[in-house]
Amino acid sequence: MLLEVRDLHVEFKTRDGVAKAVNGVNYSVDEGETLAVLGESGSGKSVTAQAVMGILDMPPGRIPQGEIFFQGKDLLKLKEDQRRKIRGAEMAMIFQDALSSLNPVLSVGEQLGEMFVVHRGMSKKDSRAKAVELMDRVRIPAAKERVGQYPHQFSGGMRQRIMIAMALALEPKLIIADEPTTALDVTVQAQVMDLLAELQRELNMGLILITHDLGVVADVADKIAVMYAGRIVETAPVKEIYANPAHPYTKGLLESIPRLDQKGQELYAIKGLPPNLLNIPPGCAFNPRCPMAQDICRSKVPPLFDVAEGRQSACHFWKETLDA
Amino acid sequence: MGRYVIRRLLQMIPVFFGATLLIFLMVNVMGDPVAGLCGDRKCDPAVAAQLKKDFGLDQPVWQQYLTYLGNLFTGDFGRAFNGQKVTELMSTAFPVTFRLTLVAIVFEIVIGISLGVLTGLRRGRPIDTGFLLLTLIVISVPTFVTGLLLQLLLGVKWGWVKPAVSPAATFDELLLPGLVLASVSLAYVTRLTRTSVAENARADYVRTAVAKGLPRRRVISRHLLRNSLIPVVTFIGTDVGALMGGAIVTERIFNIHGVGYQLYQGIVRQSSQTVVGFVTILVLVYLVANLIVDLLYAVLDPRIRYA
Amino acid sequence: MPEPTSPKDDLAVSGAGAGGAMDLAVAEGTSLEQPPGSGKSDKARSLWSDAWHDLRRNPVFIVSGLIIAFLVFISLWPSAIASGDPLACDLAKAQQGSQPGHPFGFNGQGCDVYTRTVYGARASVTVGVCATLGVALLGSLLGGLAGFFGGWFDSLLSRITDVFFAIPVVLGGLVFLSVVPGTTVWPVIAFIVLLGWPQIARIARGSVITAKQNDYVQAARALGAGNSRMLLRHISPNAIAPVIVVATIALGTYIALEATLSYLGVGLRPPTVSWGIDISSASAYVRNAPHMLLWPAGALAITVLAFIMLGDAVRDALDPKLR
Numbered sequence: 001m002l003l004e005v006r007d008l009h010v011e012f013k014t015r016d017g018v019a020k021a022v023n024g025v026n027y028s029v030d031e032g033e034t035l036a037v038l039g040e041s042g043s044g045k046s047v048t049a050q051a052v053m054g055i056l057d058m059p060p061g062r063i064p065q066g067e068i069f070f071q072g073k074d075l076l077k078l079k080e081d082q083r084r085k086i087r088g089a090e091m092a093m094i095f096q097d098a099l100s101s102l103n104p105v106l107s108v109g110e111q112l113g114e115m116f117v118v119h120r121g122m123s124k125k126d127s128r129a130k131a132v133e134l135m136d137r138v139r140i141p142a143a144k145e146r147v148g149q150y151p152h153q154f155s156g157g158m159r160q161r162i163m164i165a166m167a168l169a170l171e172p173k174l175i176i177a178d179e180p181t182t183a184l185d186v187t188v189q190a191q192v193m194d195l196l197a198e199l200q201r202e203l204n205m206g207l208i209l210i211t212h213d214l215g216v217v218a219d220v221a222d223k224i225a226v227m228y229a230g231r232i233v234e235t236a237p238v239k240e241i242y243a244n245p246a247h248p249y250t251k252g253l254l255e256s257i258p259r260l261d262q263k264g265q266e267l268y269a270i271k272g273l274p275p276n277l278l279n280i281p282p283g284c285a286f287n288p289r290c291p292m293a294q295d296i297c298r299s300k301v302p303p304l305f306d307v308a309e310g311r312q313s314a315c316h317f318w319k320e321t322l323d324a
Numbered sequence: 325m326g327r328y329v330i331r332r333l334l335q336m337i338p339v340f341f342g343a344t345l346l347i348f349l350m351v352n353v354m355g356d357p358v359a360g361l362c363g364d365r366k367c368d369p370a371v372a373a374q375l376k377k378d379f380g381l382d383q384p385v386w387q388q389y390l391t392y393l394g395n396l397f398t399g400d401f402g403r404a405f406n407g408q409k410v411t412e413l414m415s416t417a418f419p420v421t422f423r424l425t426l427v428a429i430v431f432e433i434v435i436g437i438s439l440g441v442l443t444g445l446r447r448g449r450p451i452d453t454g455f456l457l458l459t460l461i462v463i464s465v466p467t468f469v470t471g472l473l474l475q476l477l478l479g480v481k482w483g484w485v486k487p488a489v490s491p492a493a494t495f496d497e498l499l500l501p502g503l504v505l506a507s508v509s510l511a512y513v514t515r516l517t518r519t520s521v522a523e524n525a526r527a528d529y530v531r532t533a534v535a536k537g538l539p540r541r542r543v544i545s546r547h548l549l550r551n552s553l554i555p556v557v558t559f560i561g562t563d564v565g566a567l568m569g570g571a572i573v574t575e576r577i578f579n580i581h582g583v584g585y586q587l588y589q590g591i592v593r594q595s596s597q598t599v600v601g602f603v604t605i606l607v608l609v610y611l612v613a614n615l616i617v618d619l620l621y622a623v624l625d626p627r628i629r630y631a
Numbered sequence: 632m633p634e635p636t637s638p639k640d641d642l643a644v645s646g647a648g649a650g651g652a653m654d655l656a657v658a659e660g661t662s663l664e665q666p667p668g669s670g671k672s673d674k675a676r677s678l679w680s681d682a683w684h685d686l687r688r689n690p691v692f693i694v695s696g697l698i699i700a701f702l703v704f705i706s707l708w709p710s711a712i713a714s715g716d717p718l719a720c721d722l723a724k725a726q727q728g729s730q731p732g733h734p735f736g737f738n739g740q741g742c743d744v745y746t747r748t749v750y751g752a753r754a755s756v757t758v759g760v761c762a763t764l765g766v767a768l769l770g771s772l773l774g775g776l777a778g779f780f781g782g783w784f785d786s787l788l789s790r791i792t793d794v795f796f797a798i799p800v801v802l803g804g805l806v807f808l809s810v811v812p813g814t815t816v817w818p819v820i821a822f823i824v825l826l827g828w829p830q831i832a833r834i835a836r837g838s839v840i841t842a843k844q845n846d847y848v849q850a851a852r853a854l855g856a857g858n859s860r861m862l863l864r865h866i867s868p869n870a871i872a873p874v875i876v877v878a879t880i881a882l883g884t885y886i887a888l889e890a891t892l893s894y895l896g897v898g899l900r901p902p903t904v905s906w907g908i909d910i911s912s913a914s915a916y917v918r919n920a921p922h923m924l925l926w927p928a929g930a931l932a933i934t935v936l937a938f939i940m941l942g943d944a945v946r947d948a949l950d951p952k953l954r
Contacts, residue, residue, distance in 0.1 A: 084539065086537070095528060104625070114546075118536070469931065
């Protein structure tokens with residue numbers, strides 16, 4: 001297994017108390033595999049990824065419990081300097097907003113080349129040639145001419161390509177893409193997503209795709225983990241989850257996608273709001289919003305029940321959900 | 325870029341004329357420009373009338389202003405109360421004040437930015453709170469009090485530095501006055517750097533730099549500081565003009581014969597030519613410093629350069 | 632090429648030294664120009680009640696508020712805590728140190744330093760309060776109108792403020808006050824208003840422009856609200872916060888400026904009792920009798936500090952970004 005996250009907990013100290021952002025997450029990714037992590041904002045999907053990358057702000061963040069195995073080593077037990085050498089080289093991250101995630105005062109060539117200078121000890125001149133190569137690879141036209149330009153001179157799609165190029169620079173084993181297409185125009189989204197998937201296949205990388213967009217997931221992911229209030233509530237191979245969700249929350253998410261064959265009907269929406277992380281409801285965190293909630297849901301936290309081979313659901317009534 | 329520079333230059337012109345006109349009016353219309361010419365006694369009316377005629381002061385004000393400006397452009401700044409050419413006074417005074425300002429700017433850059441980065445990276449910790457309070461105190465105590473106290477302590481009581489500055493005003497003599505002149509701006513630079521660093525430290529691109537696996541030192545120096553220092557550099561640039569104009573107080577405390585001293589003498593002795601001449605140069609320095617800052621800003625921030 | 636949003640435009644540096652601190656708020660809180668809760672006017676109200684809620688719990692605000700209340704009290708009734716006459720001096724006692732009944736000692740003319748320090752508050756507070764009121768009214772009126780109407784008036788005002796910023800404050804004070812003589816506080820106040828208003832005008836202009844662009848203001852305009860109604864009901868409540876913050880901090884720096892000008896011999900003049908004058912005359916004796924300088928200088932520093940801290944606290948309360 002390339003990456004295995006075991007029982008990870010992350011909390012943040014805030015002025016109003018301790019926010020429990022991640023509450024015992026388990027997931028794993030293999031080489032060449034794509035895991036989509038799905039959830040609303042505040043579900044802990046990005047925080048988990050940042051903990052894996054080791055870029056959480058600590059303090060206020062804290063990891064009280066958990067293990068993150070990457071190529072057999074527990075990252076949380078490594079010294080900061082060892083972790084740093086893994087970041088960027090062995091695992092890399094693509095962020096949502098490329099404009100703010102790229103340094104505005106350095107040329108894209110410098111920012112791309114920096115990877116080689118720092119991790120490979122390359123000279124500035126050679127690193128520039130590498131930068132051009134990378135830009136070619138993500139199909140930015142006229143790479144040689146544009147390598148000296150600054151992020152604001154590129155279009156949104158081109159900027160996200162630069163982010164991808166930067167993540168791929170050292171051919172890492174694992175890529176974490178945090179909402180990589182959310183900030184882009186719809187027409188560009190597909191291009192960027194296709195490029196990412198293609199490069200992933202080529203390099204046989206593990207990919208964690210964090211998104212709230214079910215549409216993006218269907219085409220590229222192998223398996224899906226749905227997160228709610230800092231926990232994984234359902235995990236399954238991508239096809240099965242679409243066909244038949246085993247958790248009411250997943251079901252709600254799927255039903256809230258507009259579909260052509262349901263024209264004229266009112267669109268479904270999950271009622272209520274995501275929980276306050278300072279004060280997560282007892283029992284199943286989803287119970288106040290769940291149409292199927294019973295007394296047990298308000299008192300007992302559901303564990304992940306095995307539904308089928310490679311398929312789990314954290315719902316006391318997963319059977320009923322499947323049959324419904 | 326070229327158009328940007330030209331636009332800035334054009335904007336400077338009305339400011340230059342406005343500021344010099346304002347000072348000219350204050351000195352020549354509200355004050356009595358000949359009063360200082362007869363020494364300490366009051367002028368004899370006949371002599372005063374003659375003097376007024378000689379200096380063209382019987383003409384309308386706008387004409388006087390134009391004549392004055394015309395003279396300026398030929399390098400004639402008129403004469404001081406003792407008959408010395410104002411340009412001569414300038415040639416001795418400005419180098420002294422330039423040195424003083426230079427010392428002050430170096431203090432601002434070295435101490436101000438270092439403290440700002442230090443506190444900005446440790447926002448909310450005791451060291452940050454401590455320095456923040458210190459900067460507030462420095463800002464609150466007027467420069468002349470800071471100056472008198474430091475002169476008393478360092479110069480008189482402990483004898484670390486000479487309490488007064490010789491006419492040569494060498495750099496080592498100007499260290500303490502330079503620090504006093506810089507003090508308030510230094511506190512500002514610290515606070516501004518701190519805010520800017522703390523704000524940028526949360527920026528997405530810094531997170532990216534960390535995610536790239538760059539060493540902390542490189543994240544700070546190459547990514548965080550490069551962006552955070554843009555407003556600081558522009559502040560320090562504009563401060564050059566302000567420091568030179570504000571040197572009056574410092575120069576008086578340490579008896580430095582620079583621009584402030586000459587201006588003070590000019591005002592006390594009502595020598596309008598001296599005052600207007602020196603202020604004109606100070607306004608020019610301020611404007612040029614601002615122009616340089618604008619250009620520097622464009623150099624530092626590519627978003628301006630290529631906009 | 633668009634104008635660079637150079638921070639220097641907000642950072643208008645007025646003369647260093649005493650005047651420098653005027654820009655404290657602007658130097659750090661440009662975000663103030665977008666006050667939080669710039670929703671509807673009820674949101675603006677909740678901005679103020681939120682701020683008040685925060686302020687009441689802020690020790691910095693409480694301490695500076697108490698100091699200021701005390702200062703105002705002794706400038707109204709100095710005799711309440713100082714029974715002597717600040718102008719009654721006995722040359723025989725000149726430069727003497729602390730003694731019973733005269734805790735701060737005597738100054739160079741043999742006047743009681745304690746009495747003079749207490750009485751000196753009046754001049755400082757009067758200058759600070761009156762100058763700030765004048766600057767705030769004139770500045771926000773001109774700046775607000777320029778920001779609201781734009782056009783030629785705005786351009787003209789921008790150029791005029793540029794002109795004022797080009798003149799170093801202390802220098803301008805020396806020139807102005809040497810030709811407008813007087814021993815009272817009024818010429819000093821007039822000068823500060825004359826040179827200080829552009830700073831507030833810039834802030835007010837900026838925040839009015841920001842407020843004007845808010846969706847709800849646009850909506851009010853679309854619904855046919857008239858200019859005066861727009862300004863009074865929709866824009867001013869949201870634009871006033873930055874002005875108040877900057878004005879509070881400026882108040883402290885005006886007091887420092889008055890003292891600086893008095894130190895240079897052109898601000899207040901005897902027989903007016905003022906810290907600046909006392910510090911100036913004490914500076915000649917500073918080697919032998921530093922107490923003459925330290926007491927009024929300390930009082931001056933604490934006063935300025937109190938106003939700057941108050942402004943700081945108010946800014947923190949009004950600026951949610953720092954929370």
